[in-house]
Amino acid sequence: MNNYSRRKFLKTGGALLAASSLPISMVEMAFGKDSEQNFTFAYISDSHITQIEGNKFVRNWDRGLIRAVAEANLLDPRPDFVFYGGDIAQLGKPEEIDHGLEILSALRGDVHYVMGEHDYYVDLGEYWQKQLGPDHYSFNHKGVHFVVLNSILTHEEWMHKKWDSGMDRMKQMARLDNPNGQPFMVGDKQRSWLKADLDKVSKDTPVVVFSHSPLQKIYKGWNFWTDDAEQVQALLKPFDKVTVLYGHVHQIQTNQIGNISFHAAMATAWPWPYPSTYTQQESYLPKLTVDMNRADPFFERDATGWQFINLHSGNVDVHYTLPDNEARVVAFDEKLGHPVDTKYQAMADRTSPQKHY
Amino acid sequence: MIRKLSLACVLAGASVMANSTPLGLPPVPIPENNPQTPEKIQLGDKLFHDTRFSADGKVSCATCHSQDKAFTDNLPVSKGFNNLTGTRNAPTVLNSAYMKTLFWDGREPDLEGQSKQPPVNPVEGGLPNHTPLLEVIRKDPEYISTFKTVFGVGADKITMDHVARAIASFERTVIAGDSPFDSYYFAGEKDAMTPAQIRGLELFVGKARCVSCHRIEQTQALFTDNRFHNIGVGFKTIQGKEQQTAAAFIKSKREGADVDITVLTRKSMSELGRFAVTENVTEVGAFKTPTLRNIEKTAPYMHDGSLETLKDVVNFYDKGGREKNEDPLSGFLSGGIRPLDLRSGEKQDLVEFMKALTSPQLEQFTQR
Numbered sequence: 166m167n168n169y170s171r172r173k174f175l176k177t178g179g180a181l182l183a184a185s186s187l188p189i190s191m192v193e194m195a196f197g198k199d200s201e202q203n204f205t206f207a208y209i210s211d212s213h214i215t216q217i218e219g220n221k222f223v224r225n226w227d228r229g230l231i232r233a234v235a236e237a238n239l240l241d242p243r244p245d246f247v248f249y250g251g252d253i254a255q256l257g258k259p260e261e262i263d264h265g266l267e268i269l270s271a272l273r274g275d276v277h278y279v280m281g282e283h284d285y286y287v288d289l290g291e292y293w294q295k296q297l298g299p300d301h302y303s304f305n306h307k308g309v310h311f312v313v314l315n316s317i318l319t320h321e322e323w324m325h326k327k328w329d330s331g332m333d334r335m336k337q338m339a340r341l342d343n344p345n346g347q348p349f350m351v352g353d354k355q356r357s358w359l360k361a362d363l364d365k366v367s368k369d370t371p372v373v374v375f376s377h378s379p380l381q382k383i384y385k386g387w388n389f390w391t392d393d394a395e396q397v398q399a400l401l402k403p404f405d406k407v408t409v410l411y412g413h414v415h416q417i418q419t420n421q422i423g424n425i426s427f428h429a430a431m432a433t434a435w436p437w438p439y440p441s442t443y444t445q446q447e448s449y450l451p452k453l454t455v456d457m458n459r460a461d462p463f464f465e466r467d468a469t470g471w472q473f474i475n476l477h478s479g480n481v482d483v484h485y486t487l488p489d490n491e492a493r494v495v496a497f498d499e500k501l502g503h504p505v506d507t508k509y510q511a512m513a514d515r516t517s518p519q520k521h522y
Numbered sequence: 523m524i525r526k527l528s529l530a531c532v533l534a535g536a537s538v539m540a541n542s543t544p545l546g547l548p549p550v551p552i553p554e555n556n557p558q559t560p561e562k563i564q565l566g567d568k569l570f571h572d573t574r575f576s577a578d579g580k581v582s583c584a585t586c587h588s589q590d591k592a593f594t595d596n597l598p599v600s601k602g603f604n605n606l607t608g609t610r611n612a613p614t615v616l617n618s619a620y621m622k623t624l625f626w627d628g629r630e631p632d633l634e635g636q637s638k639q640p641p642v643n644p645v646e647g648g649l650p651n652h653t654p655l656l657e658v659i660r661k662d663p664e665y666i667s668t669f670k671t672v673f674g675v676g677a678d679k680i681t682m683d684h685v686a687r688a689i690a691s692f693e694r695t696v697i698a699g700d701s702p703f704d705s706y707y708f709a710g711e712k713d714a715m716t717p718a719q720i721r722g723l724e725l726f727v728g729k730a731r732c733v734s735c736h737r738i739e740q741t742q743a744l745f746t747d748n749r750f751h752n753i754g755v756g757f758k759t760i761q762g763k764e765q766q767t768a769a770a771f772i773k774s775k776r777e778g779a780d781v782d783i784t785v786l787t788r789k790s791m792s793e794l795g796r797f798a799v800t801e802n803v804t805e806v807g808a809f810k811t812p813t814l815r816n817i818e819k820t821a822p823y824m825h826d827g828s829l830e831t832l833k834d835v836v837n838f839y840d841k842g843g844r845e846k847n848e849d850p851l852s853g854f855l856s857g858g859i860r861p862l863d864l865r866s867g868e869k870q871d872l873v874e875f876m877k878a879l880t881s882p883q884l885e886q887f888t889q890r
Contacts, residue, residue: 228857235853236803241769271853463734465857466804488804489749 204307207240209233210250210412211432213283214265222264225465226255229433230268232466238273245306247272250412250430251281251317251377257335259292266296281377281412282317282349282388286335289324290315301355303362309373310366314355316376316391316411319347341387342445348385348392349378356393360400371406379411381420381427384440384448389414401425408481416468417485419495420451421503427451428483428495428504431470436460455495455506455515457487464489544699544883546708548742550619556634556687558694562672566692568665569685575641575655577648578603583637583689586612586646589887592819593696598827602646609785609792611827614820616884617813619694622748626809626825629781629799633690638682639782646786652682659685698816698881706878708741715878722875725868730839732872734858735811745815745879750796750808753859754843755824757807757852760793764806764854767791771798795825806854816884818877832873840864 212230215223237247249269254261262284269276280300284293290300300315318324319338328334337345351359366372374380380397383389391397401407407425415437418429439456440448460468466488480497481504487493494507509515543549552558569575573582586600587593593615595601600612610626618624624636641647641655649655659665660677669675673684703723705714715723727733736745760767771791774784781799785792792798796805809825823829829838834845841847842861864872 224860225857228855231853232804232855232857235764235806239765239768239803239806241765241772486802486804 205240205242205244207237207244207247208250208410208430209237209247209269209433210279210430211252211281211415211434212265212268213252213255213432213434214261214268215255216258216260216264222261223255226434227264227268229466229469230265231271233433233470234268234271238271243274246275246277248375248410249276249278250375250410251279252283252412252432253278253281253293254284256332256339257284257287257292262292262296277311277313277375279313279375279377279412280315280317282338283335285315285317286324286338287331289331301358309371310363312359312362312372312374314351314359314374314376314380314397316351316378316380316397317349317388317413318352318355319350319392323347346388348390349388350392351376351380351397352393356396356400359397363400363404366404368403369405372401372404372408374401374407374409376409376411378413379418379427379429380409381422381451382449383414383418383451384444384446386444386446387437387440389440398422398425406480410481417454417457417493417495418451419453419455419483419504419506421453426481426497426504428481431468431485431487433469436468436470453503453505455493455509457493544697544704544881546699546701546704546743547617547697548620548744550694550697552694553632553634556690558691559672561668562688562691563695564692565665565668565672566688566690568668569689570692572658574658575647575649576603581647583615583640586640587615592616592816592884593887594820596821598822600646602640602643603648606645606648608643608645608787609789610825611822613812614816615693615696616698616816616881616887617696617744619697620744620813621746621810623810625782627785627796627799628750628810629785633693634683634686637686637689637693643782643786655685656680656682696887698883698887700883701815701881702878703875704743707738707743716874718871718874719878720875721868722871722873722878725864725872726875729868730836730862730864730872731858732814732839736814745813746811748811750805750810751856751858752795752805752807752852752854753809754807754838754852754855755809755828756793756826757855758849760790760807761850761852763790768794768797768803768806772801792826804854807852808854808856814876815879816881818880819884832876833869836864836869836872840869 209230213226214230215226217223253265278297280290280293284290294300301313303310303312305311324334337343338347340346376391378391379389380391380394382391382394402423404424409425409427410430411427412430412432414429415432415435416429416439417431418427420427436457438459439450441450457468467490468487470487482494482496483504485493485495493509495504496507497503498505570583573580573585575582581603586595588595594612597612599607599610601607613626618633624630624633630636630639638652642649642651659669659680666677669680669684672688675684702714702719705711706720727738735747735749735751737743737747738745767790771784771794775781785798794806796808797803817832821830821832823832823835829835838845839859840862843851843855843859
């Protein structure tokens with residue numbers, strides 16, 4: 166290898182991974198040339214901290230979150246804040262929430278939290294809210310309107326029916342393919358709040374919405390689903406630039422519905438297979454999604470995750486980084502008006518995912 | 523000495539070309555643009571042992587990769603010219619032909635790239651650049667004639683690429699399998715390993731989880747996954763200073779600092795591991811999985827030579843990536859590193875098993 170190609174090797178390595186491998190979603194908002202308005206933020210999600218007993222917790226989930234925090238702390242320049250996308254806990258126990266928050270306390274900077282169903286269903290979010298405050302809220306930051314929704318609510322009568330214990334309810338909701346499960350929803354009350362909140366925002370303000378479940382319908386059997394998604398989307402429709410960022414699905418998903426761009430976050434805990442792999446009921450996996458490959462079962466962090474996001478003029482570019490793997494970049498294409506996977510959009514460039522196990 | 527060695531290596535090279543691969547190893551991958559020839563291998567052998575390619579005329583490749591010491595120096599970190607020390611333990615050349623990247627942080631993609639660095643590193647060969655080295659070669663009648671034969675170039679056309687290709691060709695003959703483990707595992711010779719070693723193998727692929735990274739495949743075993751992992755070694759050096767160290771490193775890299783020089787001369791930056799090459803924050807403190815073949819002969823261990831014995835190594839893994847239970851764990855620790863709860867007999871069995879990975883070829887290399 167001559168000197169030129171050696172330099173190229175080093176340079177390519179650097180360039181490739183600098184943008185690729187952050188353990189968090191880092192969002193950079195860019196507004197024209199006014200650099201005062203530019204800022205970044207980071208996004209960590211789905212740690213599923215699991216208590217075994219006493220002070221013993223499942224180590225791999227701990228380490229996934231600890232890594233995310235250590236890596237997010239390396240970001241330079243510092244992000245303005247960090248978003249946590251929900252499911253700190255596996256079964257919503259105070260011990261699990263506290264253990265997760267203790268790990269997250271090592272983060273440099275402020276953290277905003279989103280409620281996940283694993284945080285909620287044991288006590289209907291009581292302990293989570295005691296520790297972290299309201300489950301839905303909004304704020305403005307340097308010209309962007311941020312909205313956080315609790316999208317994992319369900320029918321009131323199911324939540325409040327006579328359960329043997331809160332943990333019973335939690336275990337029903339924590340299961341996949343559960344015929345007794347219930348669909349997630351934002352609900353009438355919160356949608357009224359959202360409408361009133363958005364009424365105060367000018368239509369050219371970029372809006373970034375955080376939810377735990379996707380505010381679109383993908384696969385009901387696993388609650389990759391929000392039952393009143395269309396009604397929430399209708400409230401977001403009048404705005405020029407809207408991005409919805411969600412956790413819950415533990416995988417890369419991309420979609421565009423009208424003016425709304427959707428991006429999913431990978432988990433710090435484990436990856437889910439794509440619902441199409443497992444479909445027993447109809448699946449609406451977003452067409453723009455280019456599947457990740459099946460995770461390597463011998464590599465404990467494979468397909469878990471972290472992403473790095475640039476937001477150009479209010480549109481999001483997501484740099485999905487897979488540890489020890491090739492980076493994936495899903496960038497907003499101004500001409501097409503939706504995000505595209507920059508490398509793998511063309512079928513010929515894709516590595517075919519394994520479709521059965 | 524050199525002549526005797528050369529002869530043995532030519533034989534070894536010839537056997538490689540004849541595709542008689544030692545038991546337990548795959549065929550040696552030979553790059554298309556650097557085919558093996560006996561003359562090239564012999565030339566590489568000579569270059570490998572030439573001490574003139576250093577600032578004090580005393581340091582050759584073989585100084586730190588001595589065939590008497592299983593192609594290492596058996597020092598915690600290597601000594602270069604004027605006895606200057608670097609930050610990292612010299613890995614063995616044995617079976618390096620199979621490595622997908624070179625150096626502990628994989629900063630070179632192949633053997634051809636690797637050998638160019640040490641002569642010009644300020645704590646290794648200490649030369650300001652490759653010119654003095656090439657001048658030695660271009661004035662040496664024997665080299666001139668051999669380079670002409672091997673590469674078809676005249677003295678003034680000899681470049682560092684030619685030098686590196688010859689050395690790489692030689693290194694591709696330094697391979698060693700045929701260990702008791704290989705006889706036991708791949709040839710079905712049940713007596714090839716002792717009962718303790720057989721128990722150790724079971725632990726190796728089972729409870730102790732070594733095989734996750736130190737791979738054994740169905741027909742061969744390189745005992746590496748060619749990947750990078752943070753196993754906790756060296757973490758204390760940058761504990762609490764990870765952010766400053768990473769930021770300072772990136773800054774100096776942007777300002778043109780050479781990675782090879784920086785990581786061998788700055789102890790804290792050395793501990794950034796693979797991150798220094800890729801700038802991937804998921805690879806802070808991650809180092810390449812070394813092969814375990816001939817591990818008994820290559821002490822001390824780990825990228826910084828910080829563990830003296832195989833027993834120390836097993837203890838380190840048993841505690842989940844630390845020397846003492848009260849030591850803190852790195853946030854960047856690989857998820858695969860976790861306490862193993864090994865009993866003391868089990869630890870001993872693992873050590874015994876690792877001794878079954880020593881190749882008989884090692885004797886030949888040592889004797890010649």
